[in-house]
Amino acid sequence: MSFDLVLFGGTGDLAWRKLMPALFQAFRHGTLPAEGRITGVARDDMSHEQYRTLIQSRFNSVEGAKRPSDEEFQRFAALLHYVRLDASKAEDFQRLRNHLEERNADTVVMYVATAPGLFTTVCEQLATAGLNTPKTRIVLEKPLGHDLASNRAINQTVRKAFNENQIFRIDHYLGKPSVQNLFALRFGNALFEPMWRREHIANIQITISEDLGVEKRGAFYENTGALRDMVQNHALQLLCAVGMEPPINAHADAIRDEKLKVLRSLKPWTSETLTHHVVRGQYSAGAVGGTAVPGYRAEFGVDPQSHTETFVALRTEIANWRWAGVPFYIRTGKRLAGRDAHIEVNFRPMPHAIFANTGNTANRLVINLQPKDGLELHLMAEGQGTRSGSAGQTLVPVQLDLDFDKRFGAERVGAYERLLLDVLDGRLNLFVRSDEQEAAWRWVEPILNHWKNDTVGPRLYAAGTWGPSASSAMIARDGFCWSEEC
Ligand code: BG6
Numbered sequence: 001m002s003f004d005l006v007l008f009g010g011t012g013d014l015a016w017r018k019l020m021p022a023l024f025q026a027f028r029h030g031t032l033p034a035e036g037r038i039t040g041v042a043r044d045d046m047s048h049e050q051y052r053t054l055i056q057s058r059f060n061s062v063e064g065a066k067r068p069s070d071e072e073f074q075r076f077a078a079l080l081h082y083v084r085l086d087a088s089k090a091e092d093f094q095r096l097r098n099h100l101e102e103r104n105a106d107t108v109v110m111y112v113a114t115a116p117g118l119f120t121t122v123c124e125q126l127a128t129a130g131l132n133t134p135k136t137r138i139v140l141e142k143p144l145g146h147d148l149a150s151n152r153a154i155n156q157t158v159r160k161a162f163n164e165n166q167i168f169r170i171d172h173y174l175g176k177p178s179v180q181n182l183f184a185l186r187f188g189n190a191l192f193e194p195m196w197r198r199e200h201i202a203n204i205q206i207t208i209s210e211d212l213g214v215e216k217r218g219a220f221y222e223n224t225g226a227l228r229d230m231v232q233n234h235a236l237q238l239l240c241a242v243g244m245e246p247p248i249n250a251h252a253d254a255i256r257d258e259k260l261k262v263l264r265s266l267k268p269w270t271s272e273t274l275t276h277h278v279v280r281g282q283y284s285a286g287a288v289g290g291t292a293v294p295g296y297r298a299e300f301g302v303d304p305q306s307h308t309e310t311f312v313a314l315r316t317e318i319a320n321w322r323w324a325g326v327p328f329y330i331r332t333g334k335r336l337a338g339r340d341a342h343i344e345v346n347f348r349p350m351p352h353a354i355f356a357n358t359g360n361t362a363n364r365l366v367i368n369l370q371p372k373d374g375l376e377l378h379l380m381a382e383g384q385g386t387r388s389g390s391a392g393q394t395l396v397p398v399q400l401d402l403d404f405d406k407r408f409g410a411e412r413v414g415a416y417e418r419l420l421l422d423v424l425d426g427r428l429n430l431f432v433r434s435d436e437q438e439a440a441w442r443w444v445e446p447i448l449n450h451w452k453n454d455t456v457g458p459r460l461y462a463a464g465t466w467g468p469s470a471s472s473a474m475i476a477r478d479g480f481c482w483s484e485e486c
Contacts (some may be wrong), residue, residue, distance in 0.1 A: 001036035004105040009113035010040025022416035039081040044390035087121050093129035113141040120157040127161035139168040148441040155434040168423050173234040174430040175415030178369040182241050197322045205329045205344040209336040218301025225308045230332040232444045243318045252428035263439035265332035267317045269446040273436035279470045281311030283335040286463030293463045307457040310334045313471035335463035373404040
């Protein structure tokens, strides 16, 4: 299969940090279809050769084993081309069209990795230039809008030019091997499914913590914040993967239908829950890994009075037969104590204790997403006999620990590599449908509105901690605790 991959934003951050390295890995692994061409598109005036040199220089910041040797890069570079394009100029899209017609590839992928403000312009221009043919697929990066109305407007424009099955909305969390494993755990094994419900599960916690700050993205982040950046998409997609019903098959729409049902079942917000079940925070100066770091308001591009949240913790429920009454907690933030994403499934305690010290014992399944990819099943075992001299046995906690990186090797297909190959293959399973996206925006919007009217602003937390204490207080009110506190 021959393909033409056009990368709008071809000199941008995403292109060189994520997309080019992922395309190179696919090339190296021999999974990129052989007859391919990758065309970077941006406003700068550059020759193909200059573009190749630019990409090569950027590869220097790619971590060791993933960096190409000079010889490998020369072979990869043969795929790279460049077209100068100003998204506001119809004639530039004609030039792109001429470039694509030179080759007439079987599949054309338009990857829009530009500032979100350009999504609709690019789609309209593609349609005007006749570049929305049936063999074309369009890939859109998040954020797709900043609220429900803007999301809908973008989706409407895109759908005027392309059919839904040509539109690939990326949520890179869905491409992570650990998230694939979550689907495998739930729907490739019969063991957990009977337990996966309110009768056996006390609560579920989803944590996506980052130790990095906003880096150089202060200006972007100021208008985004953690709720739009992480909760509306990545965290809710994880919640769907944990909470959805088993789909009838593994086809894209069967999976997306079930995820959509979860999003539609999320308990609607009330003024009471908006006040008590959502905590927003912002990091102040502190230390991460022993190094002093500035507070958010001192970051480049950030308003010194900013109310933008860099942390969110919330409690919700999926109001259906399987999950009624089970709290789902989501927590995400920047400049927290470490880089750690995991889902914790806390089972209900034993109904009756026959051993000493096991009254409240509850089993726990931890799905580690990153940096480790694996599963921990926390159980109780008889450890040291009865040496303590106490009457009856004393049990101790132990865990079954499955490390997928060790089991399958650390050289697994990365999220963007996987997703790009899926686009080339036309597989939509791991991409978000417009109705899912709208349902997610509909659910987060009351929180955004609530904050708009709240003049107090986010609670400060010192960089390098687990966020404001209100986050612990919120979960403690239900009688639970975050894993690091229990
Ligand atoms: C992106 C957010 O979608 O996800 C970033 O815009 C965040 O702010 C990133 O840092 C986290 O992704 P990962 O794969 O590093 O967990």
